[in-house]
Amino acid sequence: MRITRARGAAVTAAALTLTLTLAACSGGSDGGSTDGGGGGGDVTAADIDAALDAEGTTTLQYWSWVPNLQPTVDLWNEAHPNIQVELTNAGQSADQYTKLQNAIKAGSGAPDLAQIEYFALPQFALGESLVSLDDVGLSDLESDFTASAWEQVAAGDGHYAFPQDTGPMVMFYRADILERLGVEAPTTWDEFLTVARAIKADNPENFIASIDPGDAGGVDSLIWQAEGRPFSVEGTDVNISFDDEGTQKFNELWDTLISEKLVDVAGGWNDAFWRSLDSGRYAMWMTGAWAPGSLETNVPSTAGSWKAATMPVWEAGTPANAENGGSGTAVLAKSENKAAALAFARWLSTDSEAVQAQVDAGLFPSTSSIMADTDFLGATSDFFGGQAVNEVFVQASKDVSSGWQYLPFQVYANSVFGDTAGQAFSNATPIADGLTAWQDQITTYGNGQGFKVTND
16 A cells, blocks of 8 residues: 655664664674574474464564554454454554664564565565565465565565555546547557647646655656666665666656646645545546545545556557555564464465455455456446446556565665655756766665665
């Protein structure tokens, strides 16, 4: 899922994470202990299964900010009286990560499990704070999840969370606006530019969409969708370069969209954003497949006017997509109840009833089986004019291209995006220059934290 993030908290979380990360990489952790290190200690797949029938009662602490998740946890608690899960909202995204890293550093107060977004997962994994699924015999679950979800829980040689939800990018558009203008929903970025100009010609106050100059994740997703791959990581060796062909394609298009005032450069997730979608000032929202609930809640008067489509592509007939949001459920390496925690986390992401309960709560699933379910695919939405939107979302998921990597200090990188790259968007200066400024700042930061960062 996608949420807003507090910039100051993100910086704090990043600094704490890197302190722990490099201590672990330099051998500073007590990796020989069952409760320490990034492995599963002496826990095996058989132990995980046995925990389900163990005598006595184990209580697990689980941190997550997913709205309406308690009914799913209740399903587990009712079926497993010997393993009870207590759900705590410790704050969204960076707020939770700050608390989590404080607890890890202190050696007390951390939960047994935590929701961690894919972009933040490498930091915790490299710091040996999480159990590797490979170390406890659960790597055979790969086929249970979409390819992009499984790839996003990987870090180094392991997989450090059970994929919980994903956010393949989708183009949500106001069908009534496009119909009035006599234009079709764009299937390529060239067509997108043409439609954007038609919208501006009709009313100079309107835009095809907006772009948030403070949202690193949104820009990352658009670069990913253009087949850009600016980040590469191998252990503590990191390369950051925005000179690749995909990023340059993104730069050229969005420089044009901004210079012609075809897109609005403005923050998202505020009253002005929702009013613009409600009034038709914005004709589209390109974001993750988790978004329908947000639209229904924030612009209910537009029900029936929306449609969903796969993202425009750069070359007709060549699908390519990216993720925009999503998270996994990770078990903390210092949990004293690893087997029980792994049993719950596995159930949360693979049990059909649990997955459906989370879909009902507004998440877009990461599980392969529900993606092929005819009832799921055929479900229609009144908000989207009776469209079977899950068919679009599933295709969007299938189209996600592989090879994207996040930085092991991505939380920090995201926190300084607005003050570097974001300034190019806000001031209508070349995006390439803004990305170079971002690259320079996060390169300096990474090197200062002990990583070997290059710009090749």
